[in-house]
Amino acid sequence: MTPLPTAGLAVPDRELVALFVRLRWRVLRGALRSQGAQRWTVLIGIAAAVFVGITGAVSLAIAGHAAANRESLLVIAPTAIAGFVVAIGVIAGISQPIDPRVLATEPITDRQLAGGLLVGSAVGPPGLSGGLLAVGLLVGAVDGLASIPVVVLTTVSFMATLLLISRSTINVLGLFATRHPRAGQLLVGVVSLIVYGGFQFIPQLTRGLDENGQRDLAAALAFTPPGQLGTAMVSAADEPLVATLHLAAGSVWLLPLAFVFVWTTRRLIVAIPLVDETGAGRGPEAAGRRHRQPVRSLARRLCGRGAVGTVAWRGVLTRMRTPRSALETFTGAGVGMAIVLVPTLVRDEVGAGAVLIGGAVQLAVLFMAGNSFGSDGPALSNELLCGVDPDLLIRAKARSVVVVAAPIAVLGPVLAAAITGEWKFLAAGFLVGGGGLLAGAGGAIVQSTLVPIAIPEGDNPLAGGDSGKGCLAGLILACVVLALAAITLPVALGLLWAVDRGSILLVTLLAVVTVGTGWFVFELGVRYATRKWRRSEPEIYAAVIPSR
Structure with missing residues (x-):
């Protein structure tokens, strides 16, 4: 130069x-x-x-x-x-x-x-x-x-x-x-x-x-x-x-x-970034404030106990570590919801808004958590160096994704029912949203393992540095979306058929099947990611460490 x-x-x-x-x-x-x-x-x-x-x-x-x-x-x-x-x-x-x-x-x-x-x-x-x-x-x-x-x-x-x-x-x-x-x-x-x-x-x-x-x-x-x-x-x-x-x-x-x-x-x-505007600290007053936050307490309980729960809770906390990672979480949810939910709400079919929320939740989770390992590289590398087993780490990361994205599966059906007035499909909407949440988390873990992209520091707090793998990540995301669509297609067609029939009972029964399908995809994704980590742990470890 x-x-x-x-x-x-x-x-x-x-x-x-x-x-x-x-x-x-x-x-x-x-x-x-x-x-x-x-x-x-x-x-x-x-x-x-x-x-x-x-x-x-x-x-x-x-x-x-x-x-x-x-x-x-x-x-x-x-x-x-x-x-x-x-x-x-x-x-x-x-x-x-x-x-x-x-x-x-x-x-x-x-x-x-x-x-x-x-x-x-x-x-x-x-x-x-x-x-x-x-x-x-x-x-x-x-x-x-x-x-x-x-x-x-x-x-x-x-x-x-x-x-x-x-x-x-x-x-x-x-x-x-x-x-x-x-x-x-x-x-x-x-x-x-x-x-x-x-x-x-x-x-x-x-x-x-x-x-x-x-x-x-x-x-x-x-x-x-x-x-x-x-x-x-x-x-x-x-x-x-x-x-x-x-x-x-x-x-x-x-x-x-x-x-x-x-x-x-x-x-x-x-400029010197201000990490915390809330005045949170480590003293008794700060602990009291955290105890009085019901959403925080609920999220901690959902993470569970034991080693998996502890690592999952750490993953939830570091989601809001930087403006960029917090923004990815917030906007990623909105992206998936907007891509599917908005067209759904303009459909004339009764129950379409509440039932087809599953696709919206899947996309939202993929957008917000498709690089879960790379965006959390420094903390994740420290856990690996401390001897955390990859199986535990991946399951904890998947659980943290489910906890962070859970509000989408709850608010999505409520929003759809409120706009369309079809409250009778709300229970089915919750079930379909839960199935989409689990399937999306499984797909996100697979994507995060296939293309772990370390996010270098950038000149702007709302922007990560150029990782050089954005297009590749986009291609992998498209492949994951297609794979999820192929796996969940039978259930989706069944839901559309039940919606066309106008039967709340059929829609609800198929929504229960959706939850089972989502759990199957979740477990499949976690197990695939675990095998991939065991075969390529040094390469993945090197990939998630951001360059300075």
Whole structure:
């Protein structure tokens, strides 16, 4: 790597940008030259970014010229893309591709550091995908030679908007979570649930919009900065002066965003995380407060006694150890519930909402606990070094997953029954939810054993460092979901048949079978994970230790 100049020598901005670009691509080339899963996951990530970018670009380019309501499309598309980019950043907690803490002591200004980090983000696979989308939007917006100058400038402003709004939002939330961990977890968790719910409802709402509805939506979104950029593209051919004014209005917020990014980048580097805001301690008063917490006491009892119960309780406690792990638990539950439960609640079949909750619970558990060993690496490695048997450790981890996810199996059927008014199916909903909970926990333990991913420290408390195995974990998750679907398919079909019959007795009896099936999957997953650990314990141990 080219060394940065020593103190006392000014670094031209152009040269510094080139250094960051070379650093970013050397990191990528190093990953591509490595052996094993990291190389393939980087290749899959690049391929996915190119696929998404090209597909989106072609769609935007064609729709920009073929859509019947082209003006509305050019306003809605930039706003939707910007919102999607922000949502992905908030939910996934994407850290900087170049850790700013490594460069914090170099003789460069905060502005240069922030600019270099932005360039590093722009030249990677996500930046490539965003750039391709912007090119597609440009091609779709061009309407004659006269429109090209304004459309090109608007596209550049749009790319800068995507980059700055995503990074600035993540930095602000990360800084807030550093100073106020509990409030930060709650805020980001609620935002994540709103986003996932929106992904379920918005497509259904927009499909029913006619041209007048699309115009009304575009008129409302035109007041946002991305909407102003879209309006500039619409009027670029016929009214270039008006388009320039819209371009200026949509670009004026880039300066405040840049200032926020520079300021929050430096503050995140030097911020000291506050681990506990509750004032909990080790004295009698703290013990009394813990004793008066009924949810905590119930969770401790559910973990059970003995060695398995003790290790399981430790696993429950460390779920809330960091903002990121707590957020994964909270949003993971919401993800699975939103993916299945929201479409279920719009079905017309009587009892569908309360009965099909099992699939929602399964997905929720997989999302929130699919990396149970890697996300708990330091504590888990200490237990292994102390001589804890893998069989005990895996069963305790599986039990802790069940305890943490148990509220989903209780609240899900109640929520479904409250929305649909079908309280007569509530008991069956509890049983189906319990079966889904057990099956999901078994699948999560298998996934955690197959791809244990250590979470490196990141520059943002709401983001883990880049593990290099995200795509591989996604593929394993898909395989686990398919395997669970195949195992539980007969029971699911039976439940659908019973719901179609409208028989509460049949639904309840099959719900009992669902619990048995879930227990079978749970035991099967635990035993498979135990055998896998005994065969590959050194490799798994090395995999769950995060790199520093």
